[in-house]
Amino acid sequence: MQDTVAVALITSLSTLAAATLTGLVGALSTRRQLAHQLTVARQESVERWATRRDELRRDAYVGFLGACDQAYRQLDRRWLEPGGGEPVPGFDEAYAAMRAVDEAYNLVLLEGPAEVAAVGRAVLTSLTAEHADQRRLGDEPGDRGVPLRDRHRERWLAAIEVRTNHRISFVDAVRPVLGHDG
Template sequence: MPARWAIMNGVQDTVAVALITSMSTLAAAGMTGVIGAWAARRQVTSHLTGAREERAEQRATERAQRRRDAYVGFLGACDQAYRSLDRNWRQESGAGHGETYQALRGLDEAYNIVLLEGPEEVAREAELVTASINGESREQRRLVGEVAAESDGVAPADVHGPWRRTAIEERARRRDSFVDAARAALEQTR
């Protein structure tokens, strides 16, 4: 082989080695880029999933707090109505019914919030409580009117004691049913 071909053969070997080296470098860089992009995608997906879960947890916490506030407001309105009804039982006339009317309006407003916040089981129990208090108020107006017409100076509670005790027992039973349903609903949102 002439010397010239030997030099060319050596150059071809060098070129071949250079080509192989550059190709392997490019392949390694490409693989590094693909692996980096894949890792970045996984990281972004993980962050998005974490953000979604955190937001869902935040919404659940906010919903539970809104419900709790609605339930507490409803129970407070019930207490206002109960106090007003109790005062009416001790009065000799129906003078306190205006106050009771305002308490019943507050109760209806609180009931509407419970109805909005739900769930259905709690709203149903709140409806029963509201109906019970409104029913007691209607019957109380009737009974207090009878007492005022028939006897001077006697409180309606003294004349209609058994009916009043039954009404108070019904209040407690309805309230307890509502509280049980509200607690169950709040436990489900945790």
């Protein structure tokens, strides 16, 4: 009878040990799977955040370029109109377009990076300088029936070149940020 009890005890202990070992192996496997799933979830979250950041940046950059285009159109109108496109008292469309560029630049500042914001600032500064130059040139004595472009052709051509160079610099700064090589 003692042999039977010993066999039963050994069988019970070996079954209990096997169950414990199986549970331990299962727990370790589950732990590894959960750790992997957590790592994958974190990577996906980082990728979603990066994608969203890139979308926000692209929208900010496109908005800035669009506002610049509108300001350039207003500045062009002032260059081409007789009398220098003098503003109507209380409202100046070119100034309103300049404000829109300033507001779009605020988004570029927020979205960054600093290199793009610096080049955007140069674009904004050149627009402001051209606007001020037009106002100053429009106030000079001369034939008001002749457009500023014709009265100050060299300045007009220089302004167009500055615009083009600053725009290209901005796009060149933005492309690597958005992952475009060229």
